[in-house]
Amino acid sequence: MINGLNLLFQFLDSFAFVVLAAAGLAIIFGIMGVINLAHGEFIMLGAYATTLASVRLGLPLVAAMLVGMVVTALFGLLVERVIISGSIPNAIGQRVAGRDLMEPLYDRLADSMVATWGLSLIMVQGVRITLGNSLDQIGTPLGELAYGGFSYSMYRVVLSGVALGVLVLAYLVFTRTEFGMRARATIQDEDTARALGVDTERTYAATFVIGSGLAGLTGALYAPTVTMVPGLGGSFLVEAFVAVVVGGPSVVLGTALAGGFLGGINALVSNLLGTTAGRIALLVTAIVMIRFLPDGITGFVERVRARRQEGGA
Amino acid sequence: MATETGAGRTDPEPSGLLGRIRGRLEGPNTIGNSRAYWAGFAVAVAALLVYPYIVGAYQASRFSLFLVYAFLGLSLSVVWGYAGVLSFGQVVFFGVAGYTFGVVSVNFATPAGITGAFLVGIGGGALVAAVLGYFMFYGGVRDVYVTIITLVSTLVLHTFMAQTAGDQWTIGEAALGGFNGMPTIPNLALGVGGAALVISDVMFYYLVLVLLVATYLGLRVLVNSDFGRVMVAVREDEDRTRMFGYDVRRAKLLVFTLGGALAGLSGVLYAAWGNYVSPGVFELAFASLPVVWVSIGGRDTLLGAVAATVGIEFFRNSLGGEWAFVTVGALLLVSILGLPGGVVPWLDRTYRNLRGGGTTPPTETTDSTDPEVTEA
Numbered sequence: 001m002i003n004g005l006n007l008l009f010q011f012l013d014s015f016a017f018v019v020l021a022a023a024g025l026a027i028i029f030g031i032m033g034v035i036n037l038a039h040g041e042f043i044m045l046g047a048y049a050t051t052l053a054s055v056r057l058g059l060p061l062v063a064a065m066l067v068g069m070v071v072t073a074l075f076g077l078l079v080e081r082v083i084i085s086g087s088i089p090n091a092i093g094q095r096v097a098g099r100d101l102m103e104p105l106y107d108r109l110a111d112s113m114v115a116t117w118g119l120s121l122i123m124v125q126g127v128r129i130t131l132g133n134s135l136d137q138i139g140t141p142l143g144e145l146a147y148g149g150f151s152y153s154m155y156r157v158v159l160s161g162v163a164l165g166v167l168v169l170a171y172l173v174f175t176r177t178e179f180g181m182r183a184r185a186t187i188q189d190e191d192t193a194r195a196l197g198v199d200t201e202r203t204y205a206a207t208f209v210i211g212s213g214l215a216g217l218t219g220a221l222y223a224p225t226v227t228m229v230p231g232l233g234g235s236f237l238v239e240a241f242v243a244v245v246v247g248g249p250s251v252v253l254g255t256a257l258a259g260g261f262l263g264g265i266n267a268l269v270s271n272l273l274g275t276t277a278g279r280i281a282l283l284v285t286a287i288v289m290i291r292f293l294p295d296g297i298t299g300f301v302e303r304v305r306a307r308r309q310e311g312g313a
Numbered sequence: 314m315a316t317e318t319g320a321g322r323t324d325p326e327p328s329g330l331l332g333r334i335r336g337r338l339e340g341p342n343t344i345g346n347s348r349a350y351w352a353g354f355a356v357a358v359a360a361l362l363v364y365p366y367i368v369g370a371y372q373a374s375r376f377s378l379f380l381v382y383a384f385l386g387l388s389l390s391v392v393w394g395y396a397g398v399l400s401f402g403q404v405v406f407f408g409v410a411g412y413t414f415g416v417v418s419v420n421f422a423t424p425a426g427i428t429g430a431f432l433v434g435i436g437g438g439a440l441v442a443a444v445l446g447y448f449m450f451y452g453g454v455r456d457v458y459v460t461i462i463t464l465v466s467t468l469v470l471h472t473f474m475a476q477t478a479g480d481q482w483t484i485g486e487a488a489l490g491g492f493n494g495m496p497t498i499p500n501l502a503l504g505v506g507g508a509a510l511v512i513s514d515v516m517f518y519y520l521v522l523v524l525l526v527a528t529y530l531g532l533r534v535l536v537n538s539d540f541g542r543v544m545v546a547v548r549e550d551e552d553r554t555r556m557f558g559y560d561v562r563r564a565k566l567l568v569f570t571l572g573g574a575l576a577g578l579s580g581v582l583y584a585a586w587g588n589y590v591s592p593g594v595f596e597l598a599f600a601s602l603p604v605v606w607v608s609i610g611g612r613d614t615l616l617g618a619v620a621a622t623v624g625i626e627f628f629r630n631s632l633g634g635e636w637a638f639v640t641v642g643a644l645l646l647v648s649i650l651g652l653p654g655g656v657v658p659w660l661d662r663t664y665r666n667l668r669g670g671g672t673t674p675p676t677e678t679t680d681s682t683d684p685e686v687t688e689a
Contacts, residue, residue: 035457086650102650109457110399114608115649117601121642129635234597238468245461275638276476283469287462 009152014270015263016156016163020257021223021236022243023166024214029244030251031183031207033107034084038120039240040233042212046072046219048127054138061141061224068220069213076212078203082117087201106204120233127230135228159221163259166214171252173210183207220238232288242286248296256299262286318479338530340537342395342545344614344661361522370515374586377518379626380525382584382606386622387532387615388575389603394612395536396568397548402463403576403603405445405470408594410577411584412474412489415498419487424502424509430583431501438577439570446569450562455551464600471595493592501585512585521582525619528575532615545570548613598638605641607647611655620657 025039036042050068053059059067081088086102093101105112142154174180185193186203194200218236226232243262247254265285270278293300331567339346345354365373393399414434418427445466449459466673478491489495501520502511535541543564546554555561584590593599605621610621625644629637652659 083646083650089650103653110460111649111653113399113457113460114604115646117604118642118645118649121598121638121645125638125642126432129639165662201666237597238465241461242465245458276472279472280469283465283472287465287469288459290462291448291454294454294458 003271007158007267010267011263012160012273013156013263014266015259018243018262018266019163019167019241019255019259020159020214020218021240022247022259023170024218025240026244026247026251026255027170027214028208030213030249032084032204032207033109034105034112035109035116035241036211037113037117037118037237038123038233039081039215040235040237041120041123041217042072042076042215042233043222043236044127044230044233045075045123046216047223047226047228047232048131048135048219049216050220050223051135051138054223055136061138064138065217065220065223068223069216070221072216073209073213076215077205077209079119079212080208083119084112084202084208085201124230124233132228134231137228138224140224155224162221166217167252167256176251179203179206208216214224215236239282242283246286246289246293246296248293248298248300250298250302254296254298261297332639338341338533338537340541342536342541342613342658343533344611344616348378351386358522358526362519365515365518373518374514375630376627377521378583378586379630380518380521381579381586381618382602382626383525383622384575384579384582385603386606386610386618387528388572388579389607390610390612390615390618391532391536391544391575392568392572393604393607394614394618395541395548396435396544396565397551398565399457399460399604400463400569400572401460401600402445402467402595403572403612404600405463405466406438406573406576407580407583408443408470408474408590408592409441410434410580411590411594412495413437415495415586415590415670416484418499419495419497420485422499424511425505427454427499427502428504428509431503431585434581434584435574435577438580439574442573443566443570443605444574446566446573450565450569467595467600468597471592471597474592474595490591492592494593495584496589498584498588498590500588501582517586522580526581528578529615529619536615540567605645607655609644609656611657611659614655614657614661617655617657621655 021043024042025036028034028036028039046068048068049071051065053067054061057064074077083105085104085106086100089102090100093099106117140153140155142158144151145154145157174183182193182198182203183206185196185198186200190200222236239262243255243258246262247256247258262282262285264280266278268278269281289296295303322547332447335351345351365378368376388406389400389403392403409541411434414430417430417433421427421429445463448454449462454462474489477489477494480488482489482491487495500511500513501517502509510516536544539591543554543559546557546559547561547564551561554564580590580594606622606625607618609625610617610619612618625641629641633642648656
């Protein structure tokens with residue numbers, strides 16, 4: 001019984017981790033066709049901003065987390081304008097040389113990966129230079145949840161609640177708001193959307209800011225639980241990357257299903273064979289899944305649904 | 314001079330032995346199909362040959378690491394630049410070969426054993442690439458998903474090798490050593506018994522240099538051959554290539570395996586160079602380096618891969634310290650945004666434009682057909 005509960009908590013923990021790590025990356029990839037390999041470093045930025053706001057400025061934890069999220073979102077805006085859309089360099093180029101300096105990275109998967117990878121190198125090393133190799137950490141709040149001879153961090157339970165909340169909120173934003181409609185129109189057919197008056201440039205910028213803000217939120221939430229080193233984004237990036245691919249084209253549903261599936265595998269194998277084995281199992285599962293479901297879980301679901309509809313007609 | 318080159322390329326009639334060799338080495342898929350280029354190439358090789366006499370054995374042996382990395386750069390250039398498969402996992406084959414060389418050479422520490430380990434290591438890299446490539450290409454995995462599978466493979470190996478500290482992870486005499494890696498890998502030795510040669514320091518430098526020049530020339534022949542044209546066709550339009558009756562999956566698998574062997578060669582030499590290999594070779598930061606080199610140099614040129622690898626690593630090492638990665642990151646960003654084709658193709662275009670402006674117009678027309686073939 002205890003073991004079952006233990007497993008459930010472990011599952012919720014992995015699920016929250018995968019979903020929170022992946023949400024921002026999935027939204028940016030799904031709408032803009034840009035893979036942000038600096039996503040882990042965006043999370044790192046959120047965690048650092050939160051910790052600094054809490055330790056150096058003495059803000060209460062929730063306010064500090066808000067700071068972490070806003071700082072990362074603003075940084076995301078800057079990155080979008082300078083690197084992804086290139087509108088700032090191109091404006092400078094137009095003035096100085098009379099021509100654009102670069103092409104936007106939209107829908108250029110490999111190039112966006114390489115460019116954001118360069119950004120992530122700069123961010124990791126930049127943080128190391130300015131703030132040193134580690135940072136004091138804020139303590140985990142909310143204490144322990146105890147039952148019988150077993151105790152569990154209450155904070156981690158809250159995290160899984162937040163993960164679910166993020167999924168619900170993302171779903172509502174994409175299905176119930178004006179922005180969501182424009183964003184989905186942009187995914188479906190960028191040219192037509194533009195012809196119908198959707199400012200796709202702005203949709204892209206807003207998408208990137210939302211994705212970055214979510215990365216900042218993830219960093220802020222995990223700031224009390226991870227060791228504050230400049231390279232902390234690496235572990236988030238991998239899970240996020242894998243979840244996005246396993247999830248498939250439907251952003252919100254895909255992230256939720258991938259989080260559930262990968263979180264389950266990770267929790268089960270970790271419980272049986274230890275954390276290293278759990279991590280390896282998660283990664284190997286991802287490789288095998290990509291091999292057999294190249295469009296991810298939701299791509300597979302859609303294909304089955306389409307086939308059934310054809311059969312019914 | 315350039316018109317002459319153009320004629321030499323299109324004209325099937327070889328002019329003597331030298332012309333026939335050049336005909337093999339030149340074609341639309343390589344940069345540097347002129348006599349001036351080969352003169353420059355000879356000068357560069359000569360400079361590298363006398364380099365140890367100028368800077369001394371220690372510096373030369375340090376420099377040989379950058380030459381070792383050049384094979385890794387070449388492996389990605391072939392796989393990504395020519396066949397269009399962006400692999401983020403060339404370090405998988407690099408690392409597997411390094412570990413294989415380590416395990417075999419520690420267990421059979423005679424010259425013959427180490428020679429065997431050298432070959433087994435390269436074969437190990439190629440074999441892993443073949444298995445992974447078969448799994449992917451014959452399963453219909455394409456585009457960015459290949460990149461992700463290769464990237465995740467790197468991480469699996471990193472996680473796995475990092476936990477091999479225990480006694481159960483000892484193969485014969487060789488302990489894998491977890492995070493600390495394998496520290497006592499012997500120097501490279503080639504030959505059998507009394508006729509063997511233990512290779513270290515300056516000798517190692519020369520061995521790597523000779524291998525590198527041979528590999529570079531060999532790959533030039535390959536990418537300008539019929540198979541090279543199929544590779545480029547796969548990169549440009551996979552579906553159309555299949556339509557023309559080529560087996561795209563087989564072509565990709567062959568290229569990927571070749572890339573694995575090249576990365577494996579690099580890994581074996583790396584393990585022999587530092588007498589050491591650790592899970593650090595599977596780290597994300599290291600895995601990204603080949604992508605950095607090849608992107609900056611120009612992914613569809615072999616020369617770009619070699620020059621950028623050696624140049625960037627030399628630069629990164631001399632810079633050292635904390636600013637090295639910032640500089641590499643900035644270089645990567647600026648080059649991918651401003652010069653998406655890479656530095657070497659850009660230099661080549663600039664050079665030909667400058668020359669083309671000065672000489673007769675026909676020169677320009679014969680020359681400008683080439684980039685269209687590769688870039689269309």
